[in-house]
Amino acid sequence: MRIPDHPTLILRMLQHRLKKLSTASPILAASLATYRRPCGQPSCRCHRGGPLHAAQHVTFAEGGKTRTVYVPKSLLPEVRTWLAEHHRLKALLHEIHQLTVALLRARARFLKLKAGRR
Numbered sequence: 001m002r003i004p005d006h007p008t009l010i011l012r013m014l015q016h017r018l019k020k021l022s023t024a025s026p027i028l029a030a031s032l033a034t035y036r037r038p039c040g041q042p043s044c045r046c047h048r049g050g051p052l053h054a055a056q057h058v059t060f061a062e063g064g065k066t067r068t069v070y071v072p073k074s075l076l077p078e079v080r081t082w083l084a085e086h087h088r089l090k091a092l093l094h095e096i097h098q099l100t101v102a103l104l105r106a107r108a109r110f111l112k113l114k115a116g117r118r
Contacts, residue, residue, distance in 0.1 A: 001095060003099065010099055014100065017099065021096075025085050027089060028058065028085075032058055032079065035054070035057070036051075036054050055070065056073075056079075058071055
């Protein structure tokens with residue numbers, strides 16, 4: 001992202017990104033993991049050397065501990081959109097941070113120039 005030098009242009013970019021912060025979907029700050037394991041049925045192919053069953057979990061930190069929640073296959077597309085929304089907002093917040101720091105530096109520079117003109 002290219003950041004301009006003038007505070008007005010920086011402020012315009014910042015306001016544009018602040019408008020993008022709203023979301024209509026849930027946000028899930030977790031990581032999705034797929035694991036494979038055998039089931040509990042002795043007659044299943046997974047016990048005879050066949051392919052294992054795949055399952056998905058989301059993992060997140062809660063109260064200093066790592067928590068894991070099973071994700072059913074029917075909810076997997078929806079959970080992926082929630083995770084993608086979190087990643088989108090995280091990147092957007094990083095850009096907002098960069099623009100705010102640039103705005104602070106630009107305004108300080110222009111105030112310093114303005115004080116020197118008196």
